[in-house]
Every structure is written in C-alpha cells, then in structure tokens.
Amino acid sequence: MAAEAPLISPVLASEVNRARIMQALYDTGPLSRAELARLTGVSRATIGSITAQLIDNGLLAEGDSRPSSAAGGKPSRPLWFAENAPPIASAHLLPGTVEAALISAGGTLLARTRREYDVHVSGGAPALEALTEALTEIRAAGSAEPMGIGVAIGGMVDTDSGSIVHIALAPALDGLPVAEHLSTTLELPTWIDVHPRVQALGDRWFGQGRGRAGFASLYTGEALGVGLVIGGSVHRGPGGTGGEVGHTTVDLHGKPCHCGRIGCWETIATHTWLRAEALEKGLPGAATLTAGPLARLAARDHPHAAELLDEYARNLAIGMANLHQTFAPGLFILHGDAVAAGETLRGRIEHQLHRGIPPHPAGPPQVAFTNLDDHATLLGAAGLVLSRTLHIAI
Amino acid sequence: MAAEAPLISPVLASEVNRARIMQALYDTGPLSRAELARLTGVSRATIGSITAQLIDNGLLAEGDSRPSSAAGGKPSRPLWFAENAPPIASAHLLPGTVEAALISAGGTLLARTRREYDVHVSGGAPALEALTEALTEIRAAGSAEPMGIGVAIGGMVDTDSGSIVHIALAPALDGLPVAEHLSTTLELPTWIDVHPRVQALGDRWFGQGRGRAGFASLYTGEALGVGLVIGGSVHRGPGGTGGEVGHTTVDLHGKPCHCGRIGCWETIATHTWLRAEALEKGLPGAATLTAGPLARLAARDHPHAAELLDEYARNLAIGMANLHQTFAPGLFILHGDAVAAGETLRGRIEHQLHRGIPPHPAGPPQVAFTNLDDHATLLGAAGLVLSRTLHIAI
DNA sequence: TAGGTTAGTTTAAAGAGTAAACATACTGAG
DNA sequence: CTCAGTATGTTTACTCTTTAAACTAACCTA
Structure with missing residues (x-):
C-alpha cells in the first residue's frame, strides 16, 4: 500500500468498488450481475445497486439475456460497456509521425488516422499541431465526447508535468508540454507516458x-524498452522514470552504445546489431534486415541465417534473464520486430531464457508474443486514460 | 491494484483503516489523534474511535501529554505502541548459524541470541533445531506472546510453501519446510523470505x-542481493522469486561466475573480486580484504588502494545504474560490506551512478547507507510479520 | 479573569454493504 | 400442461462505519 494512503470512507469505498466492477469487466469480458457477485465475493444485491448507477450514467448496458444452463434458472443478462458510452482518444507521438485513434469504452478501435510533421522546427509547434489535428479528426468520429486523451511518447517524458524530456531522433521536441497543450486546446483531460509503458497498459x-x-x-x-506491471499496476519511477532497459549494461567489455556508454543491451539486441551481423555473415538484404525475413531465411536453410537467429534469441534472452532475476515478472509479452519471426524465434528465446535462470518451484517464466497486432500502443494509451479516470492505479 | 481484489465492505474498510493508522505510526513515530487526523485526512472523531479499539486491544497506549504550542490549546497525547503489546519473534538463518531476536511492537530490540548448527546433516534437522531453540529462548524474554515469527533465509526460498529452495553453502537444507515446522512446533504464525527482501522490509x-x-x-x-520496494510494498515475483540481482549479466565477455554463467554482477562487485584485485595490486591483507580496511588504506594514501576503491565503486554503480534504468527506485539503501567504508565509498558510488544514467527532471537517485547497523535483517523479519499481520501488503 | 486556541469526545445523521425474503424466468419430469 | 427445481435479479430491514457539528477539556496570553 502506498505511503500516506488516505483512510477509506464509505463514499471512497463505493467509488473504489465501482472502479473494481469496471475492471472486472475489462479483465474478464461481459459478465452478469450474479457472475460479478461470485467473482468479487459480494452479494448480488450489492452488485445490483452498483451496476444500476453505472447503467444510469450510461457507462454500462444490459446485453441480450443468455440461455440458462441445463439446470434451469432465470437467464442472466450480461453487462458490458454501452454503445454510446464515452470513448477514449489516444495517440502515439513518434519522430515525424503522429498516430491517433478513437477507442470505444469496451476497447474496440472506432477510428484511426495519422499525420506527418517536421521534426526539425525548434519549439516543436508542428508536432503539437499534428497531434491536435489528428485528435480532432478522430474525435469527430465518435457519438459521445471522449472521457480523455492518452498519448504515448517514443522517448523520455516527465509524467508529472506531462512534458517531453528527450527524444533521441527529435531533439527539437525536448521540453514540449504535450499534456498541457492538448488539455487546454481540446478541453479534455490528457495524460502522457513513455511508449513501452503505454504498450504494457495495452497488454494489461x-x-x-x-x-x-x-x-x-x-x-x-530499432530499440529496446520495457513496461513492468507489478501488483496489477504499471510501474513508474519518480516522474515517470524507469523502463529504459535498452540502456542497461550487459557487456561491460562490449561495443560502445550511441548513448555514450559501453555494452548496453541495445548494442547486442536491436536492428543495428542484427544488420551488422547479417552483413558480416553475407546474408541478403542485410542493410534492412528484420527478424521476420531472417526467420524465413532460416526456415529455407539459408547458410548462417539459423545461426544468426539463434544469436539474436540468445541476446534478447540475456536482458530478459536479467529482468527475471531482478523482478521475476513471470510472463514476458513481446512486441515489435520479434513478433514477425513467429514461433521459430519465440521458442528459441524462451529456451535461451530458461537456460539462463536457476530453477524455482514457481516454474519458469513464459514468453508470449502480443495478440494486439500494431494496436497495442494506441489501445494502451486508452488504458492510460482508463487507469487515471477510474481511481485505480493500473 | 491487484487483479481480483475483493470489494470493500464497511467492515473491511475499517480493518484497512486500522492497519493504516498503525502504519502511519510506524512511518512517522508517535502521533496524537489530531495529528493522525490531519495526516490521514479524516475527522478527529474517526481517529478517536479507531484508536479507542486499538487501545482497548492493548496494542497502543497514550503517552504523557506534550506541551501545547505558543498559541495555546489543549495539550496533545501522543499514541504509540503499548509497553506490553505483543512483540515479534524474528530470526535469520545462515549456513551454519542462526540468529534470533525479540522485537517490540514499536521496533526496539528486546533480546537477541544465536546458535550454531551442522550444515552437513542431510535433511537439515540441526538447522530446524537451532531455529527452534533460539526462538524459544528469545520468546521467554518477552512479557506477552509474540504475534508471529519472521525468518530471513540466506538463499533462495519458496514464500508460498514457506520452504527453502536452495542455499549455495548449505545444500543439505534444500527443500526444508521452515515455516511449517516452526508454526507447528512453536504454535505461532510464521513467514519466511529471502534475506535481501527482509532487509528491505527492515528499511521500510x-x-x-x-x-x-x-x-x-x-x-x-560476499554476495549481492536486492529487495525492491514498489508502491510502498516489497516486491515478490511468483512464489517469492526475484531479487537475485547478483546473477544478472553485466559483462558478457567477462569472467565465469560460480553459478555457471558468464559475467554476473557478482563477478565484479563482491569480496571475491575485490580480493583478487587487491592481490594483483599487492595490497596488504588482500586475502581477507573488505571495503572498510580498503577505505582506510586509501585514506592513508596507500598506492593502488584509492584506485581499487574507485573500481569497486564503479563496479557497484554498474549494477545500480541497471536497476535505476529499469526500475528507478529513486533511493538506494546500502547494507553489508560497503557501509564500513563510510562516506569515502558512498560518495564515489553515488558519483559513478550519476555518471552512468541520463538526466531527468525528477532528479538523480540518492545513495544512502543503512542506519540500522547489523539489526536490519532481524528488524526486517519483524516487519515481515507486521506486513502479513496487518492486512496491508508492505 | 477573559478571550483565543487546540485536543479529544459525544451525538445525530448519512452512506454503503448484507442477509433474507421475494419476484422473475427458465428447465425438465411426470 | 402443470409443477417442482433452479438460477437471476430486486426489495427491505438492518448493521457498520464515517462525518459534521456541537461540546467539553486544557492550555496560552494579555
């Protein structure tokens, strides 16, 4: 429990309970009142009164009644997010590009758009403009006003002030007050966070x-990042630090990293490394190689391809083993480049990871590929809004 | 919020509130009802009724009234743990040695003892016997029955089953059901956890x-371990995994580690490394060197001593920088060997750490030495009992 | 001694969850 | 077709807890 947590008053308890009902729905899918009661361990009466409020507020709606079981009984009415519940506006700010989407309260992608902008204009006005335009466009696609805006940033941010700290490929944006600008311009509550953490919120x-x-x-x-979910919540260090796992040292006597240090994980497990190795091994398309094509080369028994794939898996597993030894997350969900290489790579990573850690009765960590395709970040930005709006610290 | 958290009923709310009052006292020291009310944001009436129960239960007691401020007003009566509140039994199981202590509810060490045992007897009966004897002895030193037993284990454990998984220097103890044995023999609720995590609980x-x-x-x-406190609670992976930070890879092309892998942090930042380097540099007492004597050598301008101290600081900072990059704890509390080297070493570690991480508006992480002397682990084992007994997940 | 200030308690009221009974709507056997 | 059985959802009386406001207690200063 966080330090200085406020005491629980009846009204706070009910607020928390409302949020937990919502979260149970997100975690499990549509549920009847009776199912919710069993899941949360409270009486059906309580669930009835809580959900009545949520239905009155237009957040939830009763679905068509589901057939009873063979034993009989009154058919249950599943509850799920209402058609016209407030959606969520989400965006992803990358160097030169903005992606934005409107996500329904239930988590479906209602609209999606993108804008390009000039990264070189100091002050970053074009980035803010592109964000505003894209968000205005997708906002118009919804029937109700969004409950808020979530923005993922491909760089370092200060989550307290809602501004960018540093983006390696777009230094002109350093210090940009993204949240402040959007919340005043679009008159919606806005939160920002770093990309891997937002991605983790998508998974969560x-x-x-x-x-x-x-x-x-x-x-x-092209880079490595991690979002850690701990105790059901995504972890943030002070001001939103942490997750810069690409720049942890794994090879003290290795190659210099672009960040100025030696042997960062990124020096052995990103595209830059992969392409340099591929070039050395004389693989075709080395200069633009990614994991997907590499796996296909390996499947076709191309000389050295399987070898390189193994090394890539081993190098990814090194940093993952470090994470396991420190945090023991129990499950690694992989996004980005590796996913395209499919089970060939996933299995190798898992194997290398298990080799690199001592056994424990709790069992070895699992390695999975995301099932959110390329929506993970935009969905996660919606999750960011949900986490902040419901008063639970996910 | 953890998944599947139960809904909050009035009775659960009051239980949580009682625990939070206790925690506020631990976090801040003796507090009057009015101060507690201000700190927790509830009315004095509420605090009055909650503390009345705790006083009735014999957990808290009113201290002597404190003088009013210059503005006048009724003098406040600080609340603190009662003299005869149930104490806590704590122990630390090391290869060959058991330490045990009785800690008052307020956190003072009431009694302390130790036992030796034969590590080589397979099945580990002597260890259990030593634990039972030591705990029985210190239990007799208290006026009230302890509220429970907390045990720190110098090795890998399964916190779910309360048994030892593996202790490198005492393989005869593998699988030993410590918690089960103690809770049935001594008829007190018992919890165990790994040493660094217990130590973190002491700090917390x-x-x-x-x-x-x-x-x-x-x-x-002689080894490296970490306990991570996140969101006010100590972090445990599944079954109590995690914290094995000594065996994270930092030097992929470095020396082999006794764990079988290459370039673990322990290969460059423990006594083994320090002594090998000292030997090479021809420092006196190299074979048994620790940080304290090394710092004194460096202070006396002994050739190479300052150099070695710098390298030691740098090597410690490497793993700490990795922790900062992933998890950003904001504060590192150092225990063990390094403490004896004092500010000389602390300053160097902090300097090296700050050099190794990118700047952020939230400010750089702090490095502190423990102020708990060698009690940290035994106090932490008491904290383990407190965490589990009060229903807050610290 | 009076007025001001702060600590702690009392009391009536409001909000939230609960248990038990009840209404509703289905299944399936006879 | 009826009726017992079963499960869902709602109503009602009740308990528990916090709260606001008034009140008492104990101190300071002028």
Missing part, C-alpha cells in the same frame, strides 16, 4: 496481461 | 525507507 487492459498481477511488456526492434 | 518499517513508496535495498559483500 486489452491483451495477454488482462487480469494478471505482474508481467513485463517488451518492445524489440 | 524501521529505517531510511520508512514512509517511502519506492526504494532499493542493496546488500553487498
């Missing part, structure tokens, strides 16, 4: 992390 | 981590 609310207390959401490809 | 309840939402408690010396 809508993906394989649903209902789980702990897991690690890993992004691989 | 009684040391520099008091009242903090997040920090890392690091043990240095």
Whole structure:
C-alpha cells in the first residue's frame, strides 16, 4: 500500500468498488450481475445497486439475456460497456509521425488516422499541431465526447508535468508540454507516458496481461524498452522514470552504445546489431534486415541465417534473464520486430531464457508474443486514460 | 491494484483503516489523534474511535501529554505502541548459524541470541533445531506472546510453501519446510523470505525507507542481493522469486561466475573480486580484504588502494545504474560490506551512478547507507510479520 | 479573569454493504 | 400442461462505519 494512503470512507469505498466492477469487466469480458457477485465475493444485491448507477450514467448496458444452463434458472443478462458510452482518444507521438485513434469504452478501435510533421522546427509547434489535428479528426468520429486523451511518447517524458524530456531522433521536441497543450486546446483531460509503458497498459487492459498481477511488456526492434506491471499496476519511477532497459549494461567489455556508454543491451539486441551481423555473415538484404525475413531465411536453410537467429534469441534472452532475476515478472509479452519471426524465434528465446535462470518451484517464466497486432500502443494509451479516470492505479 | 481484489465492505474498510493508522505510526513515530487526523485526512472523531479499539486491544497506549504550542490549546497525547503489546519473534538463518531476536511492537530490540548448527546433516534437522531453540529462548524474554515469527533465509526460498529452495553453502537444507515446522512446533504464525527482501522490509518499517513508496535495498559483500520496494510494498515475483540481482549479466565477455554463467554482477562487485584485485595490486591483507580496511588504506594514501576503491565503486554503480534504468527506485539503501567504508565509498558510488544514467527532471537517485547497523535483517523479519499481520501488503 | 486556541469526545445523521425474503424466468419430469 | 427445481435479479430491514457539528477539556496570553 502506498505511503500516506488516505483512510477509506464509505463514499471512497463505493467509488473504489465501482472502479473494481469496471475492471472486472475489462479483465474478464461481459459478465452478469450474479457472475460479478461470485467473482468479487459480494452479494448480488450489492452488485445490483452498483451496476444500476453505472447503467444510469450510461457507462454500462444490459446485453441480450443468455440461455440458462441445463439446470434451469432465470437467464442472466450480461453487462458490458454501452454503445454510446464515452470513448477514449489516444495517440502515439513518434519522430515525424503522429498516430491517433478513437477507442470505444469496451476497447474496440472506432477510428484511426495519422499525420506527418517536421521534426526539425525548434519549439516543436508542428508536432503539437499534428497531434491536435489528428485528435480532432478522430474525435469527430465518435457519438459521445471522449472521457480523455492518452498519448504515448517514443522517448523520455516527465509524467508529472506531462512534458517531453528527450527524444533521441527529435531533439527539437525536448521540453514540449504535450499534456498541457492538448488539455487546454481540446478541453479534455490528457495524460502522457513513455511508449513501452503505454504498450504494457495495452497488454494489461486489452491483451495477454488482462487480469494478471505482474508481467513485463517488451518492445524489440530499432530499440529496446520495457513496461513492468507489478501488483496489477504499471510501474513508474519518480516522474515517470524507469523502463529504459535498452540502456542497461550487459557487456561491460562490449561495443560502445550511441548513448555514450559501453555494452548496453541495445548494442547486442536491436536492428543495428542484427544488420551488422547479417552483413558480416553475407546474408541478403542485410542493410534492412528484420527478424521476420531472417526467420524465413532460416526456415529455407539459408547458410548462417539459423545461426544468426539463434544469436539474436540468445541476446534478447540475456536482458530478459536479467529482468527475471531482478523482478521475476513471470510472463514476458513481446512486441515489435520479434513478433514477425513467429514461433521459430519465440521458442528459441524462451529456451535461451530458461537456460539462463536457476530453477524455482514457481516454474519458469513464459514468453508470449502480443495478440494486439500494431494496436497495442494506441489501445494502451486508452488504458492510460482508463487507469487515471477510474481511481485505480493500473 | 491487484487483479481480483475483493470489494470493500464497511467492515473491511475499517480493518484497512486500522492497519493504516498503525502504519502511519510506524512511518512517522508517535502521533496524537489530531495529528493522525490531519495526516490521514479524516475527522478527529474517526481517529478517536479507531484508536479507542486499538487501545482497548492493548496494542497502543497514550503517552504523557506534550506541551501545547505558543498559541495555546489543549495539550496533545501522543499514541504509540503499548509497553506490553505483543512483540515479534524474528530470526535469520545462515549456513551454519542462526540468529534470533525479540522485537517490540514499536521496533526496539528486546533480546537477541544465536546458535550454531551442522550444515552437513542431510535433511537439515540441526538447522530446524537451532531455529527452534533460539526462538524459544528469545520468546521467554518477552512479557506477552509474540504475534508471529519472521525468518530471513540466506538463499533462495519458496514464500508460498514457506520452504527453502536452495542455499549455495548449505545444500543439505534444500527443500526444508521452515515455516511449517516452526508454526507447528512453536504454535505461532510464521513467514519466511529471502534475506535481501527482509532487509528491505527492515528499511521500510524501521529505517531510511520508512514512509517511502519506492526504494532499493542493496546488500553487498560476499554476495549481492536486492529487495525492491514498489508502491510502498516489497516486491515478490511468483512464489517469492526475484531479487537475485547478483546473477544478472553485466559483462558478457567477462569472467565465469560460480553459478555457471558468464559475467554476473557478482563477478565484479563482491569480496571475491575485490580480493583478487587487491592481490594483483599487492595490497596488504588482500586475502581477507573488505571495503572498510580498503577505505582506510586509501585514506592513508596507500598506492593502488584509492584506485581499487574507485573500481569497486564503479563496479557497484554498474549494477545500480541497471536497476535505476529499469526500475528507478529513486533511493538506494546500502547494507553489508560497503557501509564500513563510510562516506569515502558512498560518495564515489553515488558519483559513478550519476555518471552512468541520463538526466531527468525528477532528479538523480540518492545513495544512502543503512542506519540500522547489523539489526536490519532481524528488524526486517519483524516487519515481515507486521506486513502479513496487518492486512496491508508492505 | 477573559478571550483565543487546540485536543479529544459525544451525538445525530448519512452512506454503503448484507442477509433474507421475494419476484422473475427458465428447465425438465411426470 | 402443470409443477417442482433452479438460477437471476430486486426489495427491505438492518448493521457498520464515517462525518459534521456541537461540546467539553486544557492550555496560552494579555
């Protein structure tokens, strides 16, 4: 329990309970009042009164009644988010590009758009403009006013002030007050967070992390990042620090990293490394190689391809083993480049990971690929709004 | 919030509130009802009724009234743990040795003892016997029955089953059901956990981590271990995994570790490394060197001593920087060997740590030495009982 | 001694969850 | 077709807890 947690008053308790009902729905899918009562361990009467409020507020709606079981009984009426419940506006700010989407309260993608902007304009006005335009466009696609805006940033941010700290490929945006600008311009509550953490929120609310207390959401490809879910909530250090797992030292006597240090995990497990190795091994398309094509080369028994795939798996597993030894998330959900390589790579990563850690009765950690395709981040930005709006600290 | 959290009923709310009052006292020290009311944001009436129960139960007692401020007013009566409140029995199981202590509810050490045992007897009966004897002895030193037993284990454990998984220097104890044995033999609820995590609980309840939402408690010396406090609670992976930070890879092309892998943090930041380097540099007493004597050598301008101290600080900082990059605890509390080297080493570690991480508006992480002397683990074992008994997940 | 200030308690009221009974709506055997 | 059985959802009387406001207690200063 966080330090200085307020005492629980009846009204706070009911607020928390309302939020937990919502969360149980997100974690499990549509549920009848009786199912909710069993799941949460309270009486059907209580669930009835709580859900009545949520239905009155237009957040939830009763679905068509489901057939009774063979034993008989009154058919249950599943509850789920109402058609016209407030949706959520989400965006992903990348160097030069903005993606935005409107997500329904239930987690379906209602609309999606993108904008390009000039990264070089100091002050970052074009980025804010692109964000505002994209969000205005998708906002118009919904029938109700969004409950808020969530933005994922491909760089370091200060979640307290809602501003960008540093984006390596877009230094002109450093210090940009994204949340402040959007909340005043669009008159909606706005939250921002770093990309891997938002991605983890996507897994937590809508993906394989649903209902789980702990897991690690890993992004691989041109960079490495991690979002850690601990105790059901995504972990944030002071001001939103943490998750910069790409720049942890794994090879003290290795190659210099672009960040200025030596042997960061990124020096052995990103595209830059993969392409350099591929070039050395004389693989075709080395300069633009990614994990997917590499796995296909390996499947076709191309010389050295399987070898390189193994090394890539081993290098990814090194950092994951470090995470396991420290945090023991129990589950790694992989996003980005690695996913395209499919089971070939997943199995190798899992194997290497299990080799690199001592046995424990709790069993070895699992390695999974995301099932959210490329929506993970935009869904996660919606999860960011949900986490902040419902008063639960996910 | 953890998945599947139960809904809050009035009676659960009051239970949680009682626990939070207790925690506020631990975090802040003796407090009057009015101060508690201000701290927790509830009315004085509420605090009055909650504390009345705790006083009736014999847990809390009113201290002598404190003088009013210059503005006048009725003098406040500080509340603190009662003299005869149930104490806590705590123990630390090491290869060959058991330490045990009786800790008052308020966190003072009432009695302390130790036992030796034969590590080589397979089945581990002597260890259990030593634990039982030591705990029986210190139990007799208290006026009231202890509220429970907390045991720190110098090795890998399964916190779910309360048994030892593996202790490197005492393989005869593998699988030993410590909690089960003690709880039936001594008829007291018993919990066990790994040493660094227990140490972190000591910091959280009684040391520099008091009242903090997040920090890392690091043990240095013959081994490296970490206990992570996140959201006010100590972090446990499934079954109590995690914290094995000594065996995270930092030097992929480094020396082999006794665990079978290459370049673990322990290969560059423990006594083994320090002594090998000292030998190479021809420092006196190299074979038994620790950080304290090394710092004194460095202070006396002994050739190479300052150099070695710098390297030691740098090597410790490498793993700490990795922890900061992933988890950003904001504060590192150091225990063990390093403490004896004093500010000389602390400053160097902090300097090296700050060099190794990118700047952020939230400010750099702090490095502190424990103020709990060698009691940290035994106090932490008491904290383990407190965490489990009060229904808060610290 | 009076007025101001702070601590702690009392009391009536409001809000929330609960248990038990009840109404509703289905299944399936006879 | 009826009726017992079963499960869902709602109503009602009740308990528990916090709260606001008034009140008492104990101190300070002028």
